[in-house]
Amino acid sequence: MNLDASLSAPGRRARRIAGLGLLVLGVAGGVYVVRRPLMMSAPRCMAGQWHGCFDTFNGVVLMTLVALPLSALVVCALTYRRRAAGVASAWRLSLAEVGMVHGTVPFVWLILMPGAEPGVAPARVSLVPLRDLVTMGTLGITGNLLVFASLGAFAPVRFTALASLPRILALGAGCSVLVETAQYVLRLDRVSSVDDVLVNTSGAVLAGLVSRRWWRTTARAEAGRERPEPAPVG
Structure with missing residues (x-):
């Protein structure tokens, strides 16, 4: 009997439960901190009104x-299937x-x-690196880091073809x-900035580093399934 193997499964399960608990506590704490501005949009969001909900930051976050x-x-249903x-x-x-x-x-x-x-103000582009970064502030930088963080963390787990840092980048x-480019072409009265691209990309790569163990494990499993079995001798 492999005692280490029998103990490893409960240990992994406990770590997953602990990690999920910390994630839930983190989300709950963040919601509590910003509960007042979020609740400002709650009546219109619950009523399904576009203006004041889906066209505002607070409404989209809520x-x-x-x-x-x-x-x-949906995760549970897909997992079961x-x-x-x-x-x-x-x-x-x-x-x-x-x-x-x-x-x-x-x-x-x-x-x-x-x-x-939108459609009235001229399209604006900022192509000088790091010029806009100093004006973003902590909240702006954090938000830009999170834009494609989920994509950088989960895409290489789902698609083994993306399971490398250069491809995530x-x-x-x-x-x-x-x-x-869409901001510029659609003339949304927003600045298309190279600093946004740099920070967004950095967020995706950093998130990919966090989930690296997951997507490397998935890639190794895929490689093991694709490797042909050795031909029998004799």
Whole structure:
């Protein structure tokens, strides 16, 4: 009997439960801190009104938090379906799919939210690196780091073709350039800045480093399944 193997499974389960508990506490603490501005948008969001909910920062953040239980249910449903089909790493793949969508779409929505004079104000571009960075402030830098963080963390877990830091960097940079270009082409009265691209890409890479153990494990498992079995001797 392999005692180490028998003890490793409960240990991993305990670590997962502890990590999930810390994540829930962190989200709850963040919600408590910003509860007052979020609740300002609650009546209109609950009434399904576009103005005052989906066109405001507070409203989008509130609806993102409200949708968390639904995303959790989708993860459970996908995991159940994959396990029934005998798919390995069912929970990890399901969490990656839902996580990169739930954690990315709201930020892209906020980025593409029009300014005060969309279609009227001239399109603006800032191509000097680090010039806008000093004006972002802590909140702005943090927000830009989070834009494609979920994509950088979960995409390489779901797609083994992206399981390397250079590819995560290319993914984050490409998505950021696409969004900044959309801001310019659609004339949303927002500044398309190279610093936004740099910070967005850095966030994706940093998140990829955090989830590196997950996507390297998935990549090794995929490589093991694709490796042909040795031919029998004799």
